[in-house]
Amino acid sequence: MVISAGPILLRKLLRDLWARKTPLAVIIAIVAIGTGSLIMNASIYRDLKFARDDYYREFRLADLSVSLKRAPESAVRLVEQTPGVAEARGRVVLPALLDLPNQSEPITGLVISMPETNEPILNDLLLREGTWFSGPEQAEAILNHRFAEANGFVAGDRIKVLLLDEQHDVLVVGTAMSPEYVYLIPTDGGVAPDPARTGIIYMPIKFLQRSGDLEGAFNQIVARTFDSSPAALDRVLNVIEDRLDAWGVTDATPRRNFPSVSFLDSEIQGIRASTTIMPTIFLGVAMLILNVVIGRMVAQQRSVIGTLKALGKSTTAIALHYLCFGTFAALLGAAGGVVLAYWLQGGMIAMYRQFYKLPNLEARFYPELYVLGVSVCLIAAAVGTIAAARRAASLHPAEAMRPPPPEKGGSIILERIPIFWSRLSFRRRLVLRAIFRNPFRSGVNFFTTLLATALLITTFSMRDSLTYLMEYQFSALSHEDLSVSLREPVGESGSREILSMPSIATVEPQLNVVCDLSNGPFSRRLAISGLPRGNRLSTPLDDLGQPVPIPDEGLVLTDKVARLLDVEVGDSVSLRPLIGERRRVQAPVIAIVKTYIGLSAYADIQYLSRLIGEDYVANSLLATSFGSEGWNLLYNELKKRPGVIGVARRERALEQMEGTMGETQGRVIVILVMFSGLIAFGSVLNTALVSLSEREREVGTFRVLGYTKGEVAAILRGEQIILSVMGTSVGMFAGTGLALLISKAYDTDLFRFPATILPIRYFHAALLMVLFVALAQAVVRVYIHKINWLDALKIKE
Amino acid sequence: MSVTTSQSSVILSVQSAGRVYRMGEVDVPALRDVTLDLQRGELLVIIGPSGSGKSTLLNLIGGMDRPTSGHVRFGEMDLGVISDRELTRYRRFEIGFVFQFYNLVPSLTALENIQVATEMAGDPMDPLEALELVDLVDRADHFPSQLSGGEQQRISIARAIAKRPQILLCDEPTGALDIETGQQILNLLLRLRAELGQTISLITHNASIAHIGDRVATLKDGIVESIEINERPLRPEEVQW
Known part of the structure; x- marks a missing residue:
């Protein structure tokens, strides 16, 4: 009977695979995660990028915005005529205090003008519910959809909007989304989205011009440019700023610095990075393990290979046969990865x-990414298997059918240190020789446990850094219970007025002035906070966490600003406030402090007041209270004050940040810990099983000499324990280094990430690694029990 | 050497022992019904063709396996009913093994291979002393791959006797060696028995070797076909194969 050899080899392949199903399953899982994360992240990246670009384009998100005190229609024309500008629109943007029917706490809002009819314009709206305004001067509003949703508003509801000094009873006519506010962070600061407290509302232009004391004028111009590259945009922005100087430019922002745009960009960049990092780690680990496992298989099947060759199988067929092991694992892993990616993409989106x-924003299916993911996975598997396949192919049949040469003897390098070596028991020597005589396998075990530990440490560090950052920003730097923002700077009477309100214990004035700071070619626009002498509610801290006294004259810069401006203590910077007299002065840098969110600088409140041509004014009042019981009364008082445009609670900002970022991070941490576990478990299990298969005969010898199963397992696991302990130890350092690198990489104007790792984290990581390695060893133990040690003894060497 | 058969000198007795292996759906009897005593200090050679059950019998005597019927008694201990742990202890303290293929741990030196046995025994020899007994002190730091077959077998014997076992079990100890080396190994076993007084049971399919035994049990198809007493055992160098 003639049987074609192909199916036979296939049958052998399937049986060989089945015989190794447990360790193989772990490799497949690792491959699945690598492939899945590649496809998923690449798909999410495209989904987000597509949705963002599409949205920005369809709804004409402006490339720049310029805020002014008051600009006539001619100023808009001037911007439009600036070279490089495609179109421009003037609008009115006013801060407002919203009094919502179901809430005692006033909400800081931002009212933005829209034309009386719904026509295509820059920073357009996507109407979600309800209708457009019924007339040009109606007290009607379209609410940001998410804000409306979070507060349960629908068209037909009424809200109270305090604009300048008049409270308006406004009818909600609809809800809408805008490309300008994709990520809803409160307009009065904060870094975590808080839709319920982000009162973005749109009202008819005429109504706002009238109630904002801006008849026939605007206080913001948005524009679209032909070339939106950063350099081109900055050039255009400079020209515009110069041209509009007469109308009191208070702010000029390129699109990339719009808060929502900036957050979304950094998120998309992060996903892009994940697209390469996670697959590299997982497919790399799978490749290493495959190399060890298939290498062992070829060694074990030496005589089979010899026989197959003697029977006439070609070298290519043999090589392909062993390549197929890797390919098979890769295909199953890729299949898992495809399912994982398809499933997770939806959840992530x-x-x-x-x-x-x-x-x-939808989870779309990109066939080419799936093809890419599966191809990368197959290539990785082929690379991992090729060395073993080549070894199989190069065996000579006659030689292969004889038993392999005896294991090479010879001493290892450590034996040359007699003072160390002579103290070791034969068990230790056995373990050390096993490690040194299988350098590649030992390397894989060491490296993968190192990687898993480093991943754990960096994961924990993410958590600790965020906790530290929140603690630092919301507890160490600020101590107020609430802060009240004022429309215009006021004198000391403002503080006294707040102090007389219910529940208020102390009040500390603060003056926030947006200024241009520059030093030679370096410049930045940021808000300088003027603090009173003896400041207790806002306390900038130096590197060592010590409060820094505010000098009578000059500036205290945060480290990031100092770096951006390339200045040190003792240097001076050129400073120009964007309000008041807008005089440019030279200000000495007196001290440098540390912050992690945004760009800031500090000065004495009187000094800063003088710079804007005042004596002693404040536009923000920080307060502590006796307790939150009387806050409803307090809120009622505050809502009556037309000068108040915002009330922020420190607690709320902290809770919001913990609630959103903390929760998301919590999930990510659980996933990453499981991933680390899989890497450590999978690698230790596979290397241990390979080691065990090489030493079945030793197991038999030990058992027959009277060693218990436990004693034999203890001798065998020494190899993995030593390598894992070394990998884990070095992994602690690597993880620390990686956390430092990540912290450096996350150094933006918006955010710095302190590299914080609590000492106990090293203990946690060690404990988890012990758990992962112990789990792998428990499985190995099952295999040791299954070994027929009597048979193992009978095999001829 | 004279051999007494009084009850007091029986070190181990096999009583109607059988061993059936279940292979898939069929029962394969490897040993049917064997009754046999091992006398203190004797050299019992068990011969038989392959498949006769001699390895199975050795496994039962050595505490590596349990009978499915009958008993194997060592003193008061019935090896068929004691726990795994006790069976392991029995192997550890009472039995020394010598294999056809030596079964040395390849990544341990000669001396270290002996330490494997001495480290957990109750009253072991100094490993070097064991090496001296097999005349291989100068090979103490050699790995198995650096030793000849005969040398490896001598190390394996040193490992077996180093823990001072009551019974030395040898499974085809000369099977992988040439005649001359094989004779040396047998001589070594006999010399050690004279010096240390161990009981030796040796299995082989080689009938010539049977002549050196005090007694010879012949196994066939899982039963003892005969037990003969050698009135005058030959010296190994008198045996040819």
Whole structure:
């Protein structure tokens, strides 16, 4: 009977695979995660990028915005005529205090003008519910959809909007989304989205011009440019700023610095990075393990290979046969990865929809990414298997059918240190020789446990850094219970007025002035906070966490600002406030302090007041209270004050940050810990099983000499324990280094990430590694029990 | 050497022992019904063709396996009913093994291979002393791959006797060696028995070797076909194969 050899080899392949199903399953899982994360991240990246670009384009998000005190229509024309500008629109943007029917706490809002009819314009709206305004001067509002949703508003509801000094009873006519506010962070600061407290509302232009004391004028111009590259945009922005100087430019921002744009960009960049990092780690680990496992298989099947060759199988067929082991694992892993990616992409996009309001954000299917993912996975598997396949192919049949040469003897390098070596028991020597005589396998075990530990440490560090950052920003730097923002700077009477309100214990004035700071070619626009002498509610801290006294004259810069401006203590910077007299002065840098969120600088409140041509004014009042019982009364008082445009609670900002970022991070941490576990478990299990298969005969010898199963397992696991302990130890350092690198990489104007790792984390990581390695060893123990040690003894060497 | 058969000198007795292996759906009897005593200090050679059950019998005597019927008694101990742990202890303290293929741990030196046995025994020899007994002190730091077959077998014997076992079990100890080396190994076993007084049971399919035994049990198809007493055992160098 003639049987074609192909199916036979296939049958052998399947049986060989089945015989190794447990360790293989772990490799497949690792491959699945590598492939899945590649496809998933690449798909999410495209989904987000597509949805963002589409949204920005369809709804004409402006490339720049310039805020002014008051600009006539001619100023808009001037911007439009600036070279490089495609179109421009003037609008009115006013801070407002919203009094919502179901809440005692006033909400800081931002009212933005829209034309009386719904026509295509820059920073357009996507109407979600209800209708457009019924007339040009109606007290009607379209609410940001997410804000309306969070507060349960629908068209037909009424809200109270305090604009300048008049409270308006406003009818909600609809809800809408805008490309300008994809990520809803409160307009009075903060870094975590808080839709319920982000009162973005749109009202008819005429109504706002009238109630904002801006008849026939605007206080913001938005524009679209032909070339939106950063350099071109900055050039255009400079020209515009110069041209509009007469109308009191208070702010000029390129699109990339719009808060929502900036957050979304950094998120998309992060996903892009994940697209390469996670697959590299997982497919790399799978490749290493495959190399060890298939290498062992070829060694074990030496005589089979010889026989197959003697029977006439070609070298290519043999090589392909062993390549197929890797390919098979890769295919199963890729299949798992495809399912994982398809399934997780939907979940991840659903999560992103909660944070980023993009109308077109959907989990789309990209066949080419699936092809790419599966190809990368197959290539990785082939690379991992090729060495073993080549070894199989190069065996000579006659030689292969004889038993392999006896294991090479010879001493290892450590034996040359007699003082060390002579103290070791034969068990230790056995373990050390096993490690040194299988350098590649030992390397894989060492490296993968190192990687898993480093991943754990960096994961924990993410958590600790965020906790530290929140603690630092919301507890060490600020001590107020609430801060009240004022429309215009006021004198000391403002503080006294707040102090007389219910529940208020102490009040500390603060003056926040947006200024241009520059030093030679380096410049930045940021808000300088003027603090009173003896400041207790806002306390900038130096590197060592010590409060820094505010000098009578000059500036205290945060480290990031100092770096951006390339200045040190003792240097001076050129400073120009964007309000008041807008005089440019030279200000000495007196001290440098540390912050992690945004760009800031500090000065004495009187000094800063003088710079804007005042004596002693404040536009923000920090207060402590006796307790939150009387806060409803307090809120009622505050709502009556037309000068108040915002009330922020420190607690709320902290809770919001913990609630959103903390929760998301919590999930990510659980996943990453499981991933580390899989890497450590999978690698230790596979290397241990390979080691065990090489030493079945030793197991038999030990058992027959009277060693218990436990004693034999203890001798065998020494190899993995030593390598894992070494990998884990070095992994602690590597993880620390990686956390430092990540902290450096996350150094933006918006955010710095302190590299914080609590000492106990090293203990946690060690404990988890012990758990992962112990789990792998428990499985190995099952295999040791299954070994027929009597048979193992009978095999001829 | 004279051999007494009084009850007091029986060190181990096999009583109607059988061993059936279940292979898939069929029962394969490897040993049917064997009754045999091992006398203190004797050299009992068990011969038989392959498949006769001699390895199975050795496994039962050595505490590596349990009978499915009958008993194997060592003193008061019934090896068929004691726990795994006790069976392991029995191997550890009472039995020394010598294999056809030596079964040395390849990554341990000669001396270290002996330490494997001495480290957990109750009253072991100094490993070097064991090496001296097999005349291989100068090979103490050699790995198995650096030793000849005969040398490896001598190390394996040193490992077996180093823990001072009551019974030395040898499974085809000369099977992988040439005649001359094989004779040396047998001589070594006999010399050690004279010096240390161990009981030796040796299995082989080689009938010539049977002539050196005090008694010879012949196994066939899982039963003892005959037990003969050698009135005058030959010296190994008198045996040819």
